[in-house]
Structures are given as structure tokens and as C-alpha cells.
Amino acid sequence: MYNFDESFLDSVGLGTLPQEQKNIFLQYAQDQFEIRIGEKISQNLNEEQLTEFENIIDNDNETMTKWLQSLGDFRKDTVYQKIMANTGEPDGSLELLNNYVTAKWLDQNCPNYDALISSSLDELRAEIMSQKDAILAAA
Secondary structure (H helix, E strand, O other), X not given: OOOOOHHHHHHOOOOOOOHHHHXXXXXXXXXXXXXXXXXXXXXXXXXHHHHHHHHHHOOOXXXXXXXXXXXXXXXXXXXXXXXXXXXXXXXXXXXXXXXXXXXXXXXXXXXOHHHHHHHHHHHHHHHHHHOHHHHHHHO
């Protein structure tokens, strides 16, 4: 996914917000981004896929086990190794396994996921930049 941080605020012209406001706005941007991505993903899924994806997000044991078994020796998968390196999560942790299964599920069920992320991020940035002056004035 995308990390919302100080560089994001700088890129949309909000780098001068007071620190407390920065934290609030970064959380708001993250939440909006996740909502938008979720809406775009769900538009292209059937009911069964939606249920399965929700189960993965909720760490449903049965769904997670099914996916992990279908993926074989996931510890050798470069996607698994990359996620582990990027997140710093220990090998086999629930968080790491969830991130891995989510990535593999999206790859199989939502092949245009990267494009959805990019377009959603561009849309969010444009929206924020168009309201930048009002946001700064309210801070």
C-alpha cells in the first residue's frame, strides 16, 4: 500500500501544518485512501470474492489456512520475503501472513490493483491540492 508521511504532506503543499494537525490529516488521508481503494476493488468482484477478501482482511483462520496451503512453500516466495523485509515483521507472524495472503489474493483476483492504487492516489492528491488553501487557513 502507500505510506502517508511528511513527504506526502509536502507534495500536496501542506508541509507547514502544525505537527498536531499533520498527524490528524495524515490519518484522514490514509483512511480516505483505503476507502477509495476498497470501493474500486469491490466494483470488480462478485459476492463470493468479496466475502473471501473480507475474511482475509479479518484474519479468518479457515480462509487464511486455505490460501496458505494453496500457495505451497510461501517462505521461498519472493513476495513473502519482500513483504517481510519491508514491514520488519518476524517470519510467520500473523501480520506478515495476512499481508502476504492479501497480496497474493489481490494479484489473482484484482490484476489491475497497482493501477487502482496509482489512480486513487492521484485523485486524492488532486483533491487535497485543490483545497490546500482552505485546509491551511483552518489550521
